[in-house]
Amino acid sequence: MNHIVFCIDNNWIKQCGITIKSILFYNPDEEFTFHILGKKFSNENIETLQEVLNENSKLEFYNVSDKYDSKFVIRDGDYVSVETYYRFFIPELLPQNISKVLYIDADILCVDSLNGLFKEDITNYACGMVFDHSYADIRLYNRLDYDFSEKYFNAGVILMNLDYWRKNNVKDQLMDFVFNNAYKCLLHDQDAINAVLHGKIKQINFSYNFQNFFFRTPVWAYGKSPISFNDERTEKVYWDDIINSLKNPVLIHFNCTYKPWHKECNIPFTKLWRKFYTMQYGITKFRPKPISIKEKIKLFVIKTAVKLKLKKEIPAILHYPDICYEVENSFIDNFTKISNKS
DSSP: OEEEEEEOOGGGHHHHHHHHHHHHHHOTTSOEEEEEEESOOOHHHHHHHHTTOOTTEEEEEEEOOOTTGGGSOOOTTOSSOGGGGGGGGHHHHSOTTOOEEEEEOTTEEEOSOOHHHHTOOOTTSSEEEEEOTTTTOHHHHHHHTSOGGGOOEEEEEEEEEHHHHHHTTHHHHHHHHHHHOGGGOTTHHHHHHHHHHTTSEEEOOGGGGEEGGGGGHHHHHHOOOSSOOOOOOSOGGGHHHHHHHHHSOSEEEOOSSSOTTSTTOOOTTHHHHHHHHHHHHOOOOOOOOOOOHHHHHHHHHHHHHHHTTSOSOOTTSOOOOHHHHHHHHHHHHHHHHHHHHO
16 A cells, blocks of 8 residues: 655645546556645545545545644745645654655646655655755755755655654654744745755655756757756756656656646646646636736736847746657657546
């Protein structure tokens, strides 16, 4: 039995359902228990997630106490909810006989088997994680006060060694760091996990948490693109690994402003995500991302600058290298073939 954990609120039920749907689609013969941590899930939302399951899977729901909520760092304008910190509680809430789990964010799409990931040996580590796309930014290490050589990881996918977490009271260490260093936790629980566990995190393949920004790597590696990207965020030594992972991804992470359920989103694999959404919920049209008046004014200014040729590109509405969409199209073709057979 493979164990996968999500930490969500009631607003993320359908997105979580698509992540689960895609996992079951590409792992049809595997047995999964999906553990859902949050607060006061409605009966309707519980049923919505249960409808996604197949005969080899089941759900377990955990209502997390809100006694610590006021102490967790959530600032005005942050795009996350307090539930993002609930992954700290996974070792103590899940049954003690479970020693290894996979935590996944609900803005992730599975596009291949998870067998390789679950087989990763993390015996001597707290967890296995993929570099964050901005890991090369020295400001992260200066803020969190540890050495660059130990790297900075993205918390959207965490293969957790629960035995290590329980034995070393990792939950308490994480909470102490957040409560005593709120000003340092600009990236919330992710900052705390890196600050507390640096040196005890195993680097795993980029394919297991292929983030939005990694799709731009071919621009630097091949030097071919209709537009210019001057924002290299990964060391050259990793470019080949990232491009190989692009061609053979397992988990696509839409860790960006525009998500696949926003009309404006054009990130590679958005079309495939929407095919899963349509398959499960029958919805084919998607609404624009709700944005504040301040954001609307900012976007208007940027668009005006582009028209006046004062600025070359519009952030978050970028063209990605063609190879990214070519890979996506091959996955869509495979998705269609599998769907037709079933």
